[in-house]
Amino acid sequence: MKISLRHLSYFRALCQHGHFGHAADAANVSQPALSVKIQELEDILQAPLIDRTTRPFRPTPYGNRILDRANRILADVQALEDSAQLRRGVEGPFALGVIPTVAPYLLPAAIPLIQSRLPQLDLQIREGTTDELLDELDQGKLDACVIATEVQSDKLQQTDLFADRFLLAIQAKQADALGLKDCQIALSDIAPLKLLLLSEGHCLRDQAKSFCQYATQETLNQIGASSLQTLAGLAAAGYGATLIPEIAFQDTEFKGPLAVLRIAPPEPERNISFVTKIHMEKTMDSVELERIFAEAGALKTKETREKLAARTSV
Known part of the structure; x- marks a missing residue:
């Protein structure tokens, strides 16, 4: 016994x-x-x-x-x-993974809303690459993750939060010398530039490569950087150009002699989404959390678009 x-x-x-x-x-x-x-x-x-x-x-x-x-x-x-x-996603511990090209920009806007609307939620943040987060979600180490790529799995539920357009960041002198003008830049104009990419494993690196289909291996500069701030700093120094998402605009607009320019329509963009396991739907209520992240993302992109529009109207 x-x-x-x-x-x-x-x-x-x-x-x-x-x-x-x-x-x-x-x-x-x-x-x-x-x-x-x-x-x-x-x-x-x-x-x-x-x-x-x-x-x-x-x-x-x-x-x-x-x-x-x-x-x-x-x-x-x-x-x-x-x-x-406890209502998972509303109160108690909740483990959330966020990719590095989203976390530093979206979380500061979302956290105050979460604290106000979901005061009983103990949000535990894990930052990692898309593959790392999806693997931890599969292992049950995470309750959900916020990523920027589409997943193909019948085990996962993916909810779109907001669209995040891409902007071209390049040293202002180089932009003038190349005749690059706001809203008049085609993707074919970007191809000859030395394009700075994040290191392997970051989805933004793959997205940038797919947008610039005319680029050659020689012009794709894979420097192994792990942050957008590093790429923006190198671009400001004249080392090359890079693509940055709208939600990162406020963190780069005052970075020295850097020109952040809009690309001509149709502007390339990425979709930020909230991913959970399908079988967790009955035990987890993440609707309000998803709504908050969508609202915070919409606010960030709206602020950026208004600033960029006001800049050209002056």
Whole structure:
């Protein structure tokens, strides 16, 4: 016979009340049933747990040690049961993965909204590449992730949040020398430029390569950078050009002599989406969280577009 939670809960009740009858009432069982379980627990551990020579009954010294462990075990079980009652995505812990080309720009706008509208949610952020996040989502280490590529899996639910257009960042002097003008830049104009890309594993690198289908291997400069800030800094220094998403515009617009220019329609863009496992729909309510990220993203892109439009109207 093995120790069960019932053994531990009955033993705790007896220690609390010091009386078999009162403990049985508290545990909502008959006194004989409780007595049997206490005797079984002592038989399993091969030691007396209750000093039956005193009134009220008290645990023996060894029984006190067992009581401490029983209290910890029963508290953990209660916490586990309580967590199952939480509305996942609304309250309690929620592990969210976000790709590096989104996290630094979207999270500062979204976090205040989350704190205001979902005050009981304990959001735990994990930043990583798309492949890393999807792998952790599959392993159950993440509840959801925010990415910028389309997934092809019947196990995943993907909800579009907002569209994030791409802008060309290049040193202002180089833009003037090449005749690159705002809203008049075709993708074929970008192809001859030395295009700075993020390191392997970043989806933005692959998206930039696909947009510039005319580029050659010689003009695609794979410097191994892991952040857009690094690429923007290199572009400002005249080392090459890069594509940056709208949500990153405010972090790059004052970076020295950098020109951030809009590409002619149809402007290339990426779709930012919220991804969860399909089978989690019944146990997780992420609708409000998705709505917040969509709202924050729409606000960021709207601010950028208004700034860019105002710049050309001056």
